[in-house]
Amino acid sequence: MKRRTYAMIISLALSASLLVACGSNKENNSSQSTESGIASSQDVTSQGSSSTPDMSTPDVSTSNPDESVSVPDVSQEQPADSSEEKPVEEPQVKASLTLDTTDFSLFQAGSSHTLKPTVQGVADGTKVTFQSGNEAVATVDETGKVTAVAPGTAKITVTAGDLKATCIVRCKFEVETPSEGGNTDSSTGSGSSSSSGSSSSGSGSSSSTPSDGQVNLADFYNSVISSYEMPNLSKADSTIMDNNYAGLSAIAMEQTEVYVNFMSMNNGEIALVQVKDAGDVDKVKAIFQARIDYMVGDGNGPGGAWYPEPTQIWEENSRVVSNGNYVMMVVGTDCDAIVNDFNALF
Numbered sequence: 001m002k003r004r005t006y007a008m009i010i011s012l013a014l015s016a017s018l019l020v021a022c023g024s025n026k027e028n029n030s031s032q033s034t035e036s037g038i039a040s041s042q043d044v045t046s047q048g049s050s051s052t053p054d055m056s057t058p059d060v061s062t063s064n065p066d067e068s069v070s071v072p073d074v075s076q077e078q079p080a081d082s083s084e085e086k087p088v089e090e091p092q093v094k095a096s097l098t099l100d101t102t103d104f105s106l107f108q109a110g111s112s113h114t115l116k117p118t119v120q121g122v123a124d125g126t127k128v129t130f131q132s133g134n135e136a137v138a139t140v141d142e143t144g145k146v147t148a149v150a151p152g153t154a155k156i157t158v159t160a161g162d163l164k165a166t167c168i169v170r171c172k173f174e175v176e177t178p179s180e181g182g183n184t185d186s187s188t189g190s191g192s193s194s195s196s197g198s199s200s201s202g203s204g205s206s207s208s209t210p211s212d213g214q215v216n217l218a219d220f221y222n223s224v225i226s227s228y229e230m231p232n233l234s235k236a237d238s239t240i241m242d243n244n245y246a247g248l249s250a251i252a253m254e255q256t257e258v259y260v261n262f263m264s265m266n267n268g269e270i271a272l273v274q275v276k277d278a279g280d281v282d283k284v285k286a287i288f289q290a291r292i293d294y295m296v297g298d299g300n301g302p303g304g305a306w307y308p309e310p311t312q313i314w315e316e317n318s319r320v321v322s323n324g325n326y327v328m329m330v331v332g333t334d335c336d337a338i339v340n341d342f343n344a345l346f
Contacts, residue, residue, distance in 0.1 A: 098118045138169045271288060275325050317332055323342070
């Protein structure tokens with residue numbers, strides 16, 4: 001009885017053991033089958049992805065349906081477009097009115113100088129006007145040309161809108177000098193001859209009436225200034241002659257026509273004389289050359305011409321020539337042409 005009971009127990013234990021083992025095998029097979037299926041699915045998906053790539057933009061909204069994706073507004077964080085830079089404002093020019101000179105002298109009735117105004121910072125079309133404070137001494141026209149009338153001083157006022165500038169003109173010549181003004185004809189150049197001749201000083205400051213057969217130097221001078229550019233010339237009186245052409249007034253003359261430029265930019269002069277004694281020709285030429293040398297300077301400092309351009313003109317465009325008792329010094333850019341005209345007189 002006991003043996004039978006033990007046998008049954010052993011049989012039941014073996015059966016249970018077999019059942020457990022079979023169940024475990026089934027689970028393992030099922031798990032392997034499932035994993036194999038998943039792997040197969042992944043392989044198929046991978047192969048499909050490699051053959052047909054998905055170019056669409058990933059939908060981030062599906063990654064987490066419970067959360068909304070907010071796109072930040074970066075438009076205000078973008079740097080400003082350089083092509084839309086603000087235009088650079090031009091600096092405003094300060095309004096001003098200046099003149100080429102604020103004080104000058106005229107030494108003969110009818111001689112003139114044209115003022116040159118420079119206007120900045122005013123509206124286009126602003127008119128520049130000129131007015132003389134003493135028209136009995138000097139007049140001025142709408143172009144700024146100041147003309148000497150009589151000895152004295154006058155103030156020229158120049159206006160442009162609200163701007164104003166002034167200039168002093170000093171008319172310095174002897175009372176006997178004709179004072180009609182407005183021209184520089186031959187009568188002006190030689191009209192003071194009646195007061196000359198009584199002294200060496202007088203003979204240097206004016207011209208005698210040429211005798212028959214003589215060349216009229218006053219007429220020649222007027223032809224020169226009408227044909228060539230030689231501005232701002234005024235006839236020299238005895239004092240000016242002594243200051244600029246030392247020794248010239250001591251030489252006896254038949255005719256004397258000396259015109260000087262007293263502007264700061266002295267671009268030329270002309271001197272014409274007829275000596276009574278041919279032996280004085282070389283003296284006159286030496287005086288004329290001394291005037292040129294002084295204006296050019298000796299290289300150690302500025303000469304009388306002072307500025308580079310006038311100095312160059314005095315150095316390169318000056319000539320001293322003579323024909324018989326006639327001597328001419330001419331300084332200017334047209335000096336050679338004027339020399340030809342002078343030689344053609346004889």
